[in-house]
Amino acid sequence: MAPTSIYSDKHRISTLPDRIRLDRRYDAERLKRDVHDITSSLTQQFYVYYSPVLLVSDVTEPAEHDWTTEPMLKGCLYLQEVLAGIKAEIKSVRLMRLEAGAELKEHTDPMLDAIHQDIVRLTLPVFSDEHVLFLLNGTEVPMKPGELWYMKLSERHSVHNNSVHERINVSIDVVWNDWLDDCLRVGISSKP
Numbered sequence: 001m002a003p004t005s006i007y008s009d010k011h012r013i014s015t016l017p018d019r020i021r022l023d024r025r026y027d028a029e030r031l032k033r034d035v036h037d038i039t040s041s042l043t044q045q046f047y048v049y050y051s052p053v054l055l056v057s058d059v060t061e062p063a064e065h066d067w068t069t070e071p072m073l074k075g076c077l078y079l080q081e082v083l084a085g086i087k088a089e090i091k092s093v094r095l096m097r098l099e100a101g102a103e104l105k106e107h108t109d110p111m112l113d114a115i116h117q118d119i120v121r122l123t124l125p126v127f128s129d130e131h132v133l134f135l136l137n138g139t140e141v142p143m144k145p146g147e148l149w150y151m152k153l154s155e156r157h158s159v160h161n162n163s164v165h166e167r168i169n170v171s172i173d174v175v176w177n178d179w180l181d182d183c184l185r186v187g188i189s190s191k192p
Helices: 028-041 077-084 178-189
Strands: 019-025 050-059 090-098 103-107 119-127 132-136 147-151 157-161 167-175
Touching (some): 028 077, 090 119
Antiparallel strands (some): 019 147, 090 167, 103 157, 119 147
């Protein structure tokens, strides 16, 4: 039996561009402080190349969730506020760390295709600069800290951190619902 979804796809978007900057902006400096607090508290400070860090998983109602009970988010009031504002079930929130000078070779993530899957990945850059190059289908995605993005990661993508600083994004995997559908539609209509 196929997995069921609480979302009715009666009016679901049938096609999406490979990238959409959502109509949501967050305070990059406040995000940086919270993410710095998280990374400086990790027991394993050093990593080679790439390191995803799970912050939270399986939050059915983000607005009602007691974020203070999440050990990885302790004291990170702004990040808690950002996540509480996501009006979709959150399956996972992770920090995606890429060390200075490292690259993620071109690859695809077949399970991250919003049209064919119920789980959608949103990306919120936190520590990044003009020397970080994210390529999707061979063209740059001009993500800036504090912007929320959808990208069709089931298509070819790579990341080149040519910076002297670590690159960190917050990766938020959510279940497709009407709120997300609306965010994507607005993002498409206000394409940069």
